[in-house]
Amino acid sequence: MSSPHPAxxxxxxxLVAGATALAACGKPTESAPSxxxxxxxxxxxxPYGERSAFEKPVRAIRMLSASSGTGSSRTPLADLYGMVTPxxxxxxxxxxxxxxxxxxxxxxxxxxxxxxxxxxxxxxxRRFPSVSRICFLECGGNNLGDQRGESTPxxxxxxxxxxxxxxxxxxxxxxxxxxxxxxxAKWMIAEGVDNCRxxxxxxIAKALDDALLVYGQNGEALRPEQGYPLRLVLPGWEGNAxxxxxxxxxxxxxPAMSSKETAYYTExxxxxxxxxxxxxxxxxxxxxxxxxxxxxxxxxxFHQIDGLAWSGRGKIKLVEVSVDGGTTWAKAxxxxxxxxxxxxxxxxxxxxxxxxxxxxxRCMDETGYLQPTREELVAARxxxxxxxxxAIKPWKVLASGEVxxxxxxx
Amino acid sequence: MFRLLFxxxxxxxxxxxxxxxxxxxxxxxxxxxxEIRKADTTVFPDGTGLPVGHGDAVLGEAIFNSRCALCHNxxxxxxxxxxxxxxxGIGSLGTKKPVKTVGSYxxxxxxxxxxxxxxxxxxxPHILPPNDVYSAVAYILHLNGIIGKGDELNExxxxxxxxxxxxxxxxxxxxxxxxxx
Numbered sequence: 001m002s003s004p005h006p007a008x009x010x011x012x013x014x015l016v017a018g019a020t021a022l023a024a025c026g027k028p029t030e031s032a033p034s035x036x037x038x039x040x041x042x043x044x045x046x047p048y049g050e051r052s053a054f055e056k057p058v059r060a061i062r063m064l065s066a067s068s069g070t071g072s073s074r075t076p077l078a079d080l081y082g083m084v085t086p087x088x089x090x091x092x093x094x095x096x097x098x099x100x101x102x103x104x105x106x107x108x109x110x111x112x113x114x115x116x117x118x119x120x121x122x123x124x125x126r127r128f129p130s131v132s133r134i135c136f137l138e139c140g141g142n143n144l145g146d147q148r149g150e151s152t153p154x155x156x157x158x159x160x161x162x163x164x165x166x167x168x169x170x171x172x173x174x175x176x177x178x179x180x181x182x183x184x185a186k187w188m189i190a191e192g193v194d195n196c197r198x199x200x201x202x203x204i205a206k207a208l209d210d211a212l213l214v215y216g217q218n219g220e221a222l223r224p225e226q227g228y229p230l231r232l233v234l235p236g237w238e239g240n241a242x243x244x245x246x247x248x249x250x251x252x253x254x255p256a257m258s259s260k261e262t263a264y265y266t267e268x269x270x271x272x273x274x275x276x277x278x279x280x281x282x283x284x285x286x287x288x289x290x291x292x293x294x295x296x297x298x299x300x301x302f303h304q305i306d307g308l309a310w311s312g313r314g315k316i317k318l319v320e321v322s323v324d325g326g327t328t329w330a331k332a333x334x335x336x337x338x339x340x341x342x343x344x345x346x347x348x349x350x351x352x353x354x355x356x357x358x359x360x361x362r363c364m365d366e367t368g369y370l371q372p373t374r375e376e377l378v379a380a381r382x383x384x385x386x387x388x389x390x391a392i393k394p395w396k397v398l399a400s401g402e403v404x405x406x407x408x409x410x
Numbered sequence: 411m412f413r414l415l416f417x418x419x420x421x422x423x424x425x426x427x428x429x430x431x432x433x434x435x436x437x438x439x440x441x442x443x444x445e446i447r448k449a450d451t452t453v454f455p456d457g458t459g460l461p462v463g464h465g466d467a468v469l470g471e472a473i474f475n476s477r478c479a480l481c482h483n484x485x486x487x488x489x490x491x492x493x494x495x496x497x498x499g500i501g502s503l504g505t506k507k508p509v510k511t512v513g514s515y516x517x518x519x520x521x522x523x524x525x526x527x528x529x530x531x532x533x534x535p536h537i538l539p540p541n542d543v544y545s546a547v548a549y550i551l552h553l554n555g556i557i558g559k560g561d562e563l564n565e566x567x568x569x570x571x572x573x574x575x576x577x578x579x580x581x582x583x584x585x586x587x588x589x590x591x
Contacts, residue, residue, distance in 0.1 A: 065492040067481070067532050096529060110438075111446045118438035119445070127437055178433050189452055196529035199452065248449055256452050257518050259525040263510070266579065272504025274515075278582035370589040380587045384508050388584070 059089055060156050069097030069195065072139065074160025077288045077308065082335070083134065083343040085163035087218045092225045093139050093161065095260070096196035099245055103229035106193075108213070112251035115180025122229050125213060128170035128178075133212065133235065135341045136310045138162040138281050140238030140265050140387040146374065147389040149410035154293035158393055158405075159286045162310070164343035165226075167233050168216025173208045176251070181208075185251040189258075190232050193247035200241045201255035202234065206279070210235050213246065236312030236341035237279040238387070240265050270382025283371050284390035285309035285319050285346070285363035290403045291395050298401035300354040307332070309344045311365035318364040321348040325358035326373075326394070332361065352397070358406060360394035374408065383410065453524035457569035460523065463540030464564035467557070470549025473542050477531045486512075486553045497553045500574050513554030517579055519563075519571040522547045544568070 057079035063071040073092040075085055085091075103122045111117035139161035145152045152158035176188075181204075188207045191199040202211070212233040215222055222228040227244025234242050240260055255261065255277070266274045287307040290296045296303055305323075309316045315338050320329040335345040346361070362371045372380075374391040394406045453459040475484070481493040488495030488511075499509025512522055527543050529535050538546065548563045557563070557571060 065481075069532075096532070096535075109441055109446065109449055111441055111450070116433065117441035117446055119441045120438040124437040128435060174434075178435055178437060180433070191452070195532075195535055197451070197535075199528065250450060250452060252454075254454060254456070256524070257455050257521050258452075259516075259521055259529070262518070262521055262579070263512075263516050263525075268503060268508055268510070268515075270504070272508070273578055273580050274503075275582050275584075276579040278584060280584070282584060369585055370591060372587045372589045376587050376589055 057089065059091065060160060070095055072161060074156050075163050077155045077160055077162075077286075078291050078294060080288075082345055083164045083308075083337075083339070084166060084218060085343075087165075087220070087223050087226075090137075090163040090165060090217075090223070090226060091139065091161050093239060094194075094225070095198055096194050098225050099194050100224065101193070101229055101245060106229050106247070108230060108246060109248045110175065110179045110251070111248075112189075113182040113185035113253065114176070114251050115182065116178075118179050120175070122215065125170060125175075125215060125230060128174055130168055130170055130216075131212070132166055132168040132216070134164065134166045134339055135233070135235040136162055136164050136281075136312075136343045137233070137239050137242060138310070138312075140240055140281070142389075143284075143391075143393070144386040144389050146391065146393065146408060147378065147386065148383055149408045151405045151408040152292075153405050155286060155288050155291040155393075158292075159284075159308075161239070162308075162343070164310075166216075166218050167212055167214045168219075169212040169214035169233065172211035172213055172232070175213060176207065176249075179251075181251060184253050187252050187255050189248075189250040189252060189256050190241075190243040190246060191248040191250070192227070192243050192245040194245050198240075198243060198260060199256060199258045200243055200261055201252075201258065201277075202232075202241060203277070203279075204251075206234055206237065234279070236281060238265060238281060241279055265387055267381065267385035267387050269385060275385070278388060279312075281310075281312035282388065282390050283309070283311035283313065283316065283363050283365040283369050285316075285361040285371060286393050287321070287359055287361050287395060290359070290397060292403055292405045294403050296352075296397065296401045296403065298354065298399065301352060303350045303352055305332075305348040305350050305359060305361075307346050307348075307361050309334075309346055309361070309363040310342065311363070311367075311369070312341055313369065314366040315340050316344040316363055317366045317368075319344075319346040319361055320363075321346075321350075321359065321361050323350055323352075323357050323359050326360060326392075329362070354399060356399050357397045358394050359397060360392050362392050451524075451527060453520045453527070455518045455520050455569065457520060457565060460520070460565040460568060461540040462565055463544050464562050465541050465543070465545030465548050466562050467545070467548040467552035467559045469541075470545035470547070470552070473538075473546050474549045477538070477542075478546065481532065486550060496550050500554065503575065503578065511554070512550055513556060513574065515575050515578070517573055517576050519547065519551060519556075519568050519573055522550060523568060 057076040059073035061073045075091045108120045142161035214233045231244045268274045289306040319332040332346040332348040377391045486496035496512045499511045499514030502509045551557045
């Protein structure tokens with residue numbers, strides 16, 4: 001290759017090099033597959049990529065009724081790495097199906113206590129100054145089975161209603177300012193255009209703080225099941241309030257008391273009262289490897305313990321791991337970057353002696369909040385609050401290497 | 411000195427307000443009053459948003475049987491694990507077996523109207539005219555013993571219905587857990 005600046009290859013050189021590499025890859029090979037490997041083949045190039053055929057992790061789908069359209073799918077946390085969940089494996093929770101929306105026809109109506117009620121097309125929305133932000137999205141009901149004593153058998157079933165996503169969109173505050181928000185506006189009702197016109201009342205302080213109108217997910221357009229073409233993202237707040245397929249924002253002076261903020265997503269305490277407008281997801285952590293339903297090599301040896309921690313109130317400050325049933329705890333290493341309201345991966349080097357062990361993690365966020373045990377949570381809230389259950393989840397590693405959940409005594 | 415400071419603050423506030431009220435990007439078009447009226451179906455606890463109309467449990471029984479009973483069962487008892495119960499459980503919330511239904515848990519009758527109007531029947535929502543929604547709400551409230559069979563619900567009377575759990579909700583008290591380390 002000839003270049004006047006060998007140390008800094010120009011664009012043309014790279015193109016040439018790329019074409020050469022492409023030609024090399026594209027050349028059919030006559031060698032027979034051996035050792036489970038096949039040589040490169042041009043047929044493996046796809047306009048829209050897929051993972052290796054050897055990779056099988058999938059979401060676990062749970063329909064909640066015989067009617068199609070309401071249910072959830074859970075992220076296979078035990079099979080994933082890092083702080084961002086692949087879009088194809090991001091958890092879902094739908095209350096009335098996934099609508100098919102032509103983005104050229106989609107509109108966002110902003111009205112109510114504003115100087116100028118406005119209608120935005122998707123082109124309008126994308127013309128506003130944009131930002132990208134990595135944060136977690138979690139269903140308010142994640143892991144609620146363990147509170148009732150179900151002792152969910154694996155981390156996909158227990159904690160799979162959380163995912164980490166890089167969202168791209170426009171800060172909601174910019175759009176509200178464009179419409180001229182009136183001081184009397186205390187709440188914002190966000191409404192989807194799905195079959196049940198899912199609606200939630202959002203305090204105006206959150207709308208003006210870090211709320212986003214999102215059209216991008218992990219570098220491409222939102223997936224249909226994540227609200228394509230437009231959704232609300234409220235970093236750190238329960239998933240249901242992050243209204244998908246967003247069609248309307250009504251600025252008002254009182255909450256609507258919609259079914260999803262009264263009948264559902266409220267926490268019934270043991271005294272019979274229920275807590276309402278409990279939005280933030282408090283800090284929690286869980287070990288994803290080794291975890292329930294999996295098997296590790298039996299006998300003494302090294303195993304890295306992997307897990308995730310996150311808090312809807314800020315950054316994760318500390319994660320501790322116990323490998324002796326909670327008697328002693330040691331600090332885990334946090335994977336950088338540790339971001340505000342984002343999944344934070346942690347790891348802990350474990351020299352297993354090969355004997356039965358109970359392993360678990362606990363975390364603290366930057367507010368000083370400590371993740372509780374199940375006993376501490378139940379003592380405060382009883383058995384029926386359901387949503388926002390964020391207690392420590394232990395796993396039992398048997399001498400055989402099999403990992404199970406730890407039975408819960410109610 | 412203080413006067414100067416106040417003037418400066420006043421000027422800054424004035425500038426901010428003026429800035430806040432002027433569109434910065436000039437994006438979007440003005441929404442027509444008609445399209446706002448059509449889209450704005452939200453019903454609030456004080457009755458704001460309720461359409462003019464009326465209904466009662468007598469009329470509601472027929473509507474319920476044809477539109478709701480398939481999933482929620484003939485007397486609103488629901489189908490366990492699939493479709494929520496609408497009836498029963500009143501007084502159970504503080505016990506060891508709380509039963510959450512429209513009757514026992516929902517704090518506002520307006521929410522029942524709003525929910526049916528925006529989401530029900532599940533497989534074909536947005537087809538019930540206001541009078542049918544009022545009647546369906548009346549029948550569900552009647553099955554719960556909250557109103558009489560002949561009581562009329564309309565845009566004036568519906569917000570006045572006091573649900574059994576009207577005072578059962580309290581603000582988020584978190585962080586609420588005492589953790590010992």
